[in-house]
Amino acid sequence: MRRSIVVAAVLVTLAFLFVGGPSLLFSPSTADIAPEEDDASDPELVTPDGSESGFWPYLNAREAHEKRSPLNVVVRSDAETIVQQLREHGDEDWEETDHDHFDAGELVESATNGSDADDDVVGGDLATEQTETELALSPTEVPWSKADGATRLAYLDPGAGGDAYWTTETLQLEDGEYYGYRYHIRLYESPNPDDQWVVMQTHSEHFDWFTLRHRVDGVEQAQYRLEKDLMSIPAVDEREDVTRINLGNSGPSDADGWATKVNLMSATVLLTVGLATRRDGILEPAKSKLDERLTEADRTRIEAATDRIEAGHLVLLGTIITIILGVRVMGVALDRHAGFLSVHMIAALLYPFIALGLPVSTYLIARGLTSRLDAGVVASASFAVAIWLDYGFVSLNSLPIDVVVQRMLVVIALGLIAGGAAKRATRTSPINDMLLAGVAMWVLVLVGTLFGYL
Structure with a gap:
């Protein structure tokens, strides 16, 4: 014992x-910060310019105004046009894969379900805008494909006297592998057919085999990736069509509350930006210095430990x-x-x-x-x-x-x-x-x- x-x-x-x-x-x-709750009777909605309809800037797994997954991309267009433009003007080597690749028209007509965990984040207003002139133009690196993922609910207001309601996503896209690492997007179209906008939530995540669900790693890197793809569309002028808007939904994960707005009305779009930093470590060989510091007793102990190694180990x-x-x-x-x-x-x-x-x-x-x-x-x-x-x-x-x-x-x-x-x-x-x-x-x-x- x-x-x-x-x-x-x-x-x-x-x-x-x-x-x-x-x-x-x-x-x-x-990612585990407890979400705040808005007053369910009067949540603060965001209304895109020139629209009657609006949205609450978070997603949730249930019909409750908890500030969880922050919406971080707004696009002035419809979902089918966005998907089609990404397909036609992204990577020249766009490849059709065996796993759930899509036709733009068919994809918009079929929403999908699956399993993953999300992060969290505050209502806002589109009045605060910041022109973004330094966003990098770059072609897509990996094709976006139809995604499996858990259903998340968005709270949308059709305006014109209609009642706001909870709804599931129009479609989901992914860039990567379901059982590996991927960028994941959920898209929600305006509830008012006269207002052409699509609001998105994009994040990076990996599949955890010990929990059998996806773990969200953050939103900034995925937003930056999607932004590059959208800006590769020829109809998008990065100086005139791309701006940043503060949705006020910072907090959970690495969300900073700023979304990227892209105008794509004849091939027009909106998004959120973020640049994730990476830690790079450099290991330098130090064997000679270590040898100098080892005493004879240290060497004896190392030899004894080495002798205990068996093939089974x-x-x-x-x-x-x-x-x-x-x-x-x-x-x-x-x-x-x-x-x-x-x-x-x-x-x-x-x-x-x-x-x-x-x-x-x-x-x-x-x-x-x-x-x-x-x-x-x-x-x-x-x-x-x-x-x-x-x-x-x-x-x-x-x-x-x-x-x-x-x-x-x-x-x-x-x-x-x-x-x-x-x-x-x-x-x-x-x-x-x-x-x-x-x-x-x-x-x-x-x-x-x-x-x-x-």
Whole structure:
């Protein structure tokens, strides 16, 4: 029991040092800030210039005026024209993909549903405008395609004495991979046919295989990307047709409240801009300096630790990393090439590799290892490495606190399973306190995550 406590303490420390600490230090997120609520009887609406109709500048998952997902693009045109212009004047190498690619006319007629999580943000007025003269002109890099995504509700007012109401999106678009990293857009057309405008919400997100839902990373980078695509349309004059308007809906995630307005009335559009910064790190080799500081005792300890490495440790490392990255790659591949599978069918096929494949394979491999501490440390460290490699695959720059905590817990749980399966832990019985604790923690964390408790 005493040895189990020591191993558990080491695993907790390891989880914090390799997962929790770096995540909290380098990728803070405000996505979990509790949303404010407007007075439901008198929400502050935004009315585009020359229009009778208007919109409340947020989306929500239910019919409530909570300031969650900020609308950040307004387009003076109709949805079909916008889609058609992006298709014709974007990237010259626009490719038709097997996954839900669209014809502009058909796409507008069919709204789609699916699953993702969104961010939050304040009513405003279109009176405040700022001309944007330094926006970069650039062709699109990846074609926009029809998207699967959870339904979000917009609150629209048709004007002319009509009653405001909640409505679902006209259509959704994506640039990227459903099971990888993507830019996601929801579009809502004016409820008044005499007012030609489309309001949009765009954000970047990645699919989290441990929660089986999308995690929104931010809105600025996606807004900047969409803005470049819209400005590549020849009919758009960046000096006259592109302005910035303050919707006053800053707050959640990295939203700053400013939307980009683009006039595309004969091929005319409006949008929000944002430029995400990236942290680039440079690692310089320092082996010579390290060697100079090592004492003879330090070298002896390093040699002793090296001697303890078994072939099973390397097999465990490779297996854990292969499962995590394999699920990510297979999800993207199936979504792209297996058109007969729905996104939910793909999740059902691959999630068992995470929920069952990881702990079972870890247990079976760790049974051949001698030291419980070594087995636990290798499993936890391998899992931490796999998590960071997966984050790199989807170009993830931010994490909400609940995800950081969840990742730390599963790292500890897998380490306990490995430690409890090692030979020294199973000398008297194959079932021991460390193994039971690891399995119980793994099950509770995954079940709690799927039901929204983590």
